[in-house]
Each structure stands twice: as structure tokens, then as C-alpha cells.
Amino acid sequence: MDAMTDMGTLDRSITDICPEYTVRKDLVGAVKGNALVPTYVLEYLLSKYATTTDQASIDAGVDRVRTILADNYVHREEANLIQSKIREKGRYQVIDKVQVALNEKTDQYEATFENLGISRVIVDPETVRKNPKLLVTGIWCLCMLVYAYSGEKNEVPWRLHRLMPVQMSHDDREHYLAVRERFTAGEWIDLLMQSVGFNPSLFSDRAKLLHLVRMIPFVERNYNLIELGPKGTGKSHIYSEFSPHGMLISGGEVTVAKLFVNNTTGRPGLVGFWDVVAFDEFAGRAKKAGKDLVDIMKNYMANKSFSRGVSVMQAEASMVFVGNTSHNVPYMLKNSDLFEELPAQYHDPAFLDRIHYYLPGWEFEQIRSEMFTHGYGFVVDYLAEILHNQRDVDYGAAFERYFTLSSTLSTRDKDAIRKTFSGLMKLIYPSGNATPEQMEPLLRCAIEGRKRVKDQLCRIDSTMAEVDFSYTRAGSADPIAVRTLEEADYPDLYWRDRPDAAASIAAEDATLFAPLLTDSDTSASAESRGIDAVAQAGSAEQSDDTAQTQVPAAEVSEPVPVTDGEVSQSSTAEPEERKLTPIERWAAQAKEGHIEFREDQRGVTYAKLFGPYIAGAKEISIKDPYIRKSYQVRNFAEFLETVFNYTDRSDEVHVHLITGYTEAQYIDEQIDELNTLQTVFGQLGIVFTYEFDESGHDRSIVSDIGWRIILGRGLDIYQPFDGNWLNPLTRQQRLRRVKAFEVTYVREM
Known part of the structure; x- marks a missing residue:
């Protein structure tokens, strides 16, 4: 079957326009094996033998490259064996990195073979002329070596009969x-x-x-x-x-x-x-x-x-x-x-x-x-x-016809921006021809990367003068500011010593999103409305007498996760006027009690069950012996999402899981899934660790804010459902039906 039938528009253009210098990228892994050959050498060989788009020809080319590597690539530990083969057979073809130097005493070019471990191999001047990189960094080559021992003093028996570079050796x-x-x-x-x-x-x-x-x-x-x-x-x-x-x-x-x-x-x-x-x-x-x-x-x-x-x-x-x-x-x-x-x-x-x-x-x-x-x-x-x-080539000044950098920038700032801009131009517009509209994103990218350096320098060195990372367009005096992405994401933390700067960014964002907000949105935050609903419901719904069949107090409404800005704004208020932070409001709804849930109830979520009891925690330990199968690991991932939503994003939260091994044939999959959770949540500030303990059967969650949650069924509370990602139940816990289970909340401090 012709591979062209599976190719997209870009691949068709690539193979039509420049077939001699392109290769299908997934073929490298198919041929590499245990050969310690750089990727660029493998791709060069593939471009010679498997550059076609016909699948049968590609397969034949891949086999050809495999054979070349197996027969000719020199492993260092096999150098003596290959030297012996050259001697016994009289000639032998090898793939090795070759570097050439001029021996002034003999007026001859001599080659050194890196892996084969031989040197002083005479090289024809014409070969050097055609491949000048042999004299600089050396080149990976496919070489035919001949053995001709004469017994003369100081003579090297190796002769270079033929050399073919297996990497680029000229400018194109x-x-x-x-x-x-x-x-x-x-x-x-x-x-x-x-x-x-x-x-x-x-x-x-x-x-x-x-x-x-x-x-x-x-x-x-x-x-x-x-x-x-x-x-x-x-x-x-x-x-x-x-x-x-x-x-x-x-x-x-x-x-x-x-x-x-x-x-x-x-x-x-x-x-x-x-x-x-x-x-x-x-x-x-x-x-x-x-x-x-x-x-x-x-x-x-x-x-x-x-x-x-x-x-x-x-x-x-x-x-x-x-x-x-x-x-x-x-x-x-x-x-x-x-x-x-x-x-x-x-x-x-x-x-x-x-x-x-x-x-x-x-x-x-x-x-x-x-x-x-x-x-x-x-x-x-x-x-x-x-x-x-x-x-x-230098394109560092190419943007200056259309844009002017802020005069507050230092010489080093401007040089850094120009060098980054020049590099991006050479990569994307190598001829240097680009419109102002094409240059501007590259300039903004260049400014952002230097701004990230300078903003952190101002934190480290208080004597470092802050500058304005902005530019103007030709014909306009209006400065255009450039912000780093983390500056926009966490303005209060980014400008922790400059509340005026953080407020300015927040005001810009408010202006940006103003058309999307309703009157009610601008009068009170979604967080405040959610928390108030929780507070009002809490006083009405939880008592020891009614807890048996009802959702606990903090369950009636799910608060929207806290933002860094809200935490900072609350913490800077005067003591006598201080309002509770969203995290503190959630935590205030937590109460001791015991709750039983009927089979097939709906509306039960981890946020309602656990949110107030882990709000603001920095250390959480969970015992659940049945985080074993994929759907149970998914449940645990949803618990980690709840932890993420109910804790301060500027703090690290440590979550430790104690669980049991799954069936022997699935243990590797279980460990892979848990390791994946470590990776993805680690990037979000949730430091997740786990251990296996086959002796435990208890199910509980313990937080360092003084709560122990005793779980009758652990996290496995939901009835089975279709896991198709189009099914809203995969994303909305409140739509799922639950199994019958019980939860007990115990205050420990």
C-alpha cells in the first residue's frame, strides 16, 4: 500500500518539494537497535535508502539500513574484533567517526577512527577537499579499509580505500x-x-x-x-x-x-x-x-x-x-x-x-x-x-524599522532581545524578509524571555533598577506592555512586594473580561456566592439528629476554587476589618458527625464530602486498600483534584496514599498509573507519594488541620457507569449514582 494515502497536506508538500533531504521521523526508532549512533547519522542513512513514500520501498530501505548498521557499525568494545576482520579479509567496510589532521613532517593527511581505535591512516587530499569537515569536528563515515602490511618501520598497515560521509559535509x-x-x-x-x-x-x-x-x-x-x-x-x-x-x-x-x-x-x-x-x-x-x-x-x-x-x-x-x-x-x-x-x-x-x-x-x-x-x-x-x-547572519535590528523598544531598557536588555529576535527570524524567516505583523510575535516572545530574567533579578538584588518592558509601533506613541505568562497567572505572587503592579494587572484583566460579566458577577465574586450558600445551608442541615440520611453541611453547594489573588487581598486587610479567606470559610463548615447514604442517591461529590475537611491542609494521608484497578485510580485522581481545589496554590500540599497491590499481572499498570499521577499533580504543587501495605483494611483520610474522615467504602462510592468521555458522568460526579456507604467525621485537635 502506498504510504501517500495516509499522508496529510504538509507531508505531501514536504515530500514533493524536498524529498532528498527529508525522512519519515518514526523510522529512526525502527533501525537504531543498540547501536550508539547519533540520530542525525541514522536519519542520513534513512534519507539515502528509505526516502520514498511507497511503503514496500520504505520497508526495504529500513531493512537495508539495519543490515548496514549490523554489519558495519563499530562498537568500541568490538574494536579488536573488527581490526582482526580487516586483517583476515584484506578489506572491510566500517561506520565510524573519522577526523583528519595534516602531518607536517610527512606532508600527508592522516585519519583517526574514533571507535575503531586506529590512527595515522593515510587520506587522499581529494577526499579532504570534498569533505572539509573532516579537518574540523570530524565526520561519521562509511569507509572501506584495506590491510596492507609490509613490515617497514613506522608504516601503518591500514589503507583508506573509499570514504562516504553519512552526515552532511557541505553548505546548502x-x-x-x-x-x-x-x-x-x-x-x-x-x-x-x-x-x-x-x-x-x-x-x-x-x-x-x-x-x-x-x-x-x-x-x-x-x-x-x-x-x-x-x-x-x-x-x-x-x-x-x-x-x-x-x-x-x-x-x-x-x-x-x-x-x-x-x-x-x-x-x-x-x-x-x-x-x-x-x-x-x-x-x-x-x-x-x-x-x-x-x-x-x-x-x-x-x-x-x-x-x-x-x-x-x-x-x-x-x-x-x-x-x-x-x-x-x-x-x-x-x-x-x-x-x-x-x-x-x-x-x-x-x-x-x-x-x-x-x-x-x-x-x-x-x-x-x-x-x-x-x-x-x-x-x-x-x-x-x-x-x-x-x-x-544577524537580523537583530530588522524590527527597528517598525518597532521601538522602551528607552528604560538597559543595553544588556536590548542586546538580549535583539539576539533572541534574530534567532527566531533565522529559524522562521531565514531570508530576513518578514512583514511587521510577522515580526511582532517574535519580538514579544524575545521581550518576554528577557523580562523573566530581569524581574527575578529585581527580587534577588534590591538595587537592580526596574525597567519597562514595552515597545511602540512606528507612527504611534502608545506603549505596548509585555507580560510573562506567570505574571498574568499569579499577579499577587509575582508582584508580592508591589501591590500596585498586581492591582494594575488585575484591573487590566477586569477590563478585558468585562463584556462577559453580568451585573451579579461584578457585584459579588462567584467564590463569595458559593461560600455564602454553603454557610447558610450548613446551619440548617447538619445536626446529630438529621445527619443519618442527609448530605453533610458543607455539601449543599460546591465552592469555586480559591485564587491566589483572593488569598492575598484578604491577608492584607486591617485586623479589625479582616474577612475570612475562601479557604477559611470552607474550613469553618466542617463539623463532626456520621452520615449514611442510600444506594442510588445522586448529588454526592468528593468536594461536598471532603472539601471542608481538607481546606487549607498541607499534609494529607489517605488509607484505601483498593486503589488498584484503573477506575479506582481515576477515583483517586478526582480526590487529588479536590485537594487541588481546596488548598492554597502558593503552598505545596503533600498527599500520601497507602493502598494494596492489584492482581500480579496488572501490577505494572497500577504502578505506571500512580507514577503518572505523581508527575501531573506534582507540576500543580501536589506532592503525591504512595506505598503498598497488604495488611491494612481500614479506610480513612487524615489531614494536618485536625480532621480524620473514616470511609466505609473508601473512595469507591459510585455505581459503575459508561466511561466514554462523551458521557457527562465522567466529568460530573453529582450526576452519578452512589453505592450505599457511610462516612464519619472526627475532630482530632
Whole structure:
């Protein structure tokens, strides 16, 4: 069957316009096996043997690449075996990384084979002329080696009979620019997303742009980028697999000699050889870094140079710092700053001010299998080589005909914005031709990333002057402000020391949404109305005499979750005028009692059952031996949603589950589902842990605000229902019918 029948419009365009430099991205996993070959090498081979759209031809090409890897790829531990094969057979074909240097004493080019472990192999000058990258970083090649031992002194028996690069070895920008002209901007961005392996249909326009920011260090010289966020979002992947011009190293392995220069030998470090040096696992407050290293890094990041003894050396390598965060965004904004995870030596205004862009890692989703594309994209080595050669181009001033940055911005602020803008232009509009309407989103993105850096610097260093991150359009004097997304999401926490700024953002939002609000909406918040309904119902409905068949006091109405703004506004009121926060109002409805529910009742929700008894808690322990099957794990997920809704988002809430194992054949699935809950709720500030205990049968919820809830049936209170996502019962607990069960509320403090 022809694969074209399953292709979308974009894939058809890609394969029609540039078939020789594209590959179907899902084929890489099919051929890699245990070969430690970079992705760009595999894609190069696939582009040679499986670039067709005919499925039968693709299958044959994949088999061909598998055979080449199995027969010719050199594993380091098998180097002696391969050397023996070359000797015994007289000639043998290998895939290895080859680097060439000129031996001045013999006036000959000599090659070193990285995995095979041989060197001084004579290379024909014509081969070097055709593949100049052999002399720079080395190239992965498919080589025919011949063994010819003569017994002469100092002679090397290895002979290079034939060399074929299996990665790009020349510049093809002219063709690349011609190809770009045949795609719209949206199509081109989607093509770039597919080229790095992602399915663009699963990402918003903003998410796509942030993914492209990860690529800027490859296309922009001396670009300093930091990305901090939850683990598992692919922060380091692009720096290890995307380009032969990038180097990913552990943040704990950095030394002055390794990074900049070895003063003993005079040999330059990584910044002298690579376009991008990325520091993985850079975060971690317990980590240490030498003052001399930090000082040299600060000088390099600012001046693009470093000292070697008495001389000064220039380099072009971009610096990328990636690391994991331990807390969610509101927690960091409330308690510290968005750089809180950095080692003390790097949590330094002088160092951080040299960062051009803070990429918000918390906006990237955890990597899931469905995010990967099955469509076509550029062979990554082809794209990487194009980006490498575009580092010579500068579009940093291209927007200045149409837009003017605020005069309050510092030189470093403006330089950072220009470099980010230039990088995005080279990625999306590589010819430099773009309209003001096309440039403006790129400019706003560039401003936002630098603003995130500067706003946090103002928290860390009180002497740092705040500036206005805005711009004006040509012909207009009206400034257009740029806000970070977390600034809009959590204004009171973001501007915790500037209530005037938070109030200004809130006023902007109120104006924005005013047409959608009714008179009643503007006179009283939904939260207040919900809470008042709870309070009124509470006094009428719960007593020891009537509790047997009724929903508890706090159940009659489900309050809308609290916002950070409400908590802050309440806490800043004068003591004599202080009103209860929404969380305090909910907690005030909790009362001791025992309730029995009839079978097939409706209107019973976790919010009504548990909300007031966990409102404001920071530690919750739940025992339920039957969080085993998928629907029971779903019930627990809904309980975690209730915890999320009834606790302060600027605090972390720890929830510990004690449950039992499911049947042996399903244990892996049970653990996978619980681990997924850990991941997704961890990003929301719910720190979920669990343990298995086969001896317990009790069912209870205990919170650190003094309540114990004894659960007759645990969380499994609902009758079975159709789990089709179109069924409203999957989202509305109050529509579900319940099993007969009992709940007891006990005050413990």
C-alpha cells in the first residue's frame, strides 16, 4: 500500500518539494537497535535508502539500513574484533567517526577512527577537499579499509580505500532558502517541529514558538539560554541528539580547563570547538562551582572572550543551562524566585544578568509517546548544518524599522532581545524578509524571555533598577506592555512586594473580561456566592439528629476554587476589618458527625464530602486498600483534584496514599498509573507519594488541620457507569449514582 494515502497536506508538500533531504521521523526508532549512533547519522542513512513514500520501498530501505548498521557499525568494545576482520579479509567496510589532521613532517593527511581505535591512516587530499569537515569536528563515515602490511618501520598497515560521509559535509543554504519560499510561515514552523520529532498538531502556537527558542543557540552565536522546569519535558534532548555541533555535558563535570583553556597545554576547551555547550542537571542548590570558573564564565558570557595567561581568546559557543525545579511556579514566586534551584555561586545577579532568555520549562508538557510525529521532516543533520552556517547572519535590528523598544531598557536588555529576535527570524524567516505583523510575535516572545530574567533579578538584588518592558509601533506613541505568562497567572505572587503592579494587572484583566460579566458577577465574586450558600445551608442541615440520611453541611453547594489573588487581598486587610479567606470559610463548615447514604442517591461529590475537611491542609494521608484497578485510580485522581481545589496554590500540599497491590499481572499498570499521577499533580504543587501495605483494611483520610474522615467504602462510592468521555458522568460526579456507604467525621485537635 502506498504510504501517500495516509499522508496529510504538509507531508505531501514536504515530500514533493524536498524529498532528498527529508525522512519519515518514526523510522529512526525502527533501525537504531543498540547501536550508539547519533540520530542525525541514522536519519542520513534513512534519507539515502528509505526516502520514498511507497511503503514496500520504505520497508526495504529500513531493512537495508539495519543490515548496514549490523554489519558495519563499530562498537568500541568490538574494536579488536573488527581490526582482526580487516586483517583476515584484506578489506572491510566500517561506520565510524573519522577526523583528519595534516602531518607536517610527512606532508600527508592522516585519519583517526574514533571507535575503531586506529590512527595515522593515510587520506587522499581529494577526499579532504570534498569533505572539509573532516579537518574540523570530524565526520561519521562509511569507509572501506584495506590491510596492507609490509613490515617497514613506522608504516601503518591500514589503507583508506573509499570514504562516504553519512552526515552532511557541505553548505546548502541556497537550496534551503528556495525551499522555504514554497511554505507558509505556519507550515514552515510545523515542518521544523516535525524535523525535531514532534507532532505539531498537539502543540499551541505559543508552545511551538518556545520549542523553537530551544534551537536558537544553534543558529545564534554567543547566545545564553537557561531552561528550568519539571523533569521529563525533554529539556536536554535537542542538545544531545539534534546536531553534531552541540555538546551536552553534566553540570557537575565542568572545569576551567575542560570548558575554556588548559593553561598547561594551551589547548582550547569546549567553547573553542562547539557551537553549543549545554550544561545538563545544572540546577541543585547543594552543587558547588569554583569561583574562578564562575568568573571566567561571566566574562565569556558578556564579552565572548576568555583569558589564556596574558593573551585573550575569542569564541562563538552559545551557552545553555538546563535543570529541574523542585517546586511549582506559585510556590517559587511566593517563597523565593524562579532561579531558586541554582547553586549559590550561580544564584548571582552578575551571572544571571548575562542570560539572554529564561525559557519557562514548566510550560512544556511531560513527553508522551503520542507527541512524537509519524510525519516527514528535514534530516536533522541537514538542518543542523544549515543553522550552523546561518550563525554568520544577524537580523537583530530588522524590527527597528517598525518597532521601538522602551528607552528604560538597559543595553544588556536590548542586546538580549535583539539576539533572541534574530534567532527566531533565522529559524522562521531565514531570508530576513518578514512583514511587521510577522515580526511582532517574535519580538514579544524575545521581550518576554528577557523580562523573566530581569524581574527575578529585581527580587534577588534590591538595587537592580526596574525597567519597562514595552515597545511602540512606528507612527504611534502608545506603549505596548509585555507580560510573562506567570505574571498574568499569579499577579499577587509575582508582584508580592508591589501591590500596585498586581492591582494594575488585575484591573487590566477586569477590563478585558468585562463584556462577559453580568451585573451579579461584578457585584459579588462567584467564590463569595458559593461560600455564602454553603454557610447558610450548613446551619440548617447538619445536626446529630438529621445527619443519618442527609448530605453533610458543607455539601449543599460546591465552592469555586480559591485564587491566589483572593488569598492575598484578604491577608492584607486591617485586623479589625479582616474577612475570612475562601479557604477559611470552607474550613469553618466542617463539623463532626456520621452520615449514611442510600444506594442510588445522586448529588454526592468528593468536594461536598471532603472539601471542608481538607481546606487549607498541607499534609494529607489517605488509607484505601483498593486503589488498584484503573477506575479506582481515576477515583483517586478526582480526590487529588479536590485537594487541588481546596488548598492554597502558593503552598505545596503533600498527599500520601497507602493502598494494596492489584492482581500480579496488572501490577505494572497500577504502578505506571500512580507514577503518572505523581508527575501531573506534582507540576500543580501536589506532592503525591504512595506505598503498598497488604495488611491494612481500614479506610480513612487524615489531614494536618485536625480532621480524620473514616470511609466505609473508601473512595469507591459510585455505581459503575459508561466511561466514554462523551458521557457527562465522567466529568460530573453529582450526576452519578452512589453505592450505599457511610462516612464519619472526627475532630482530632
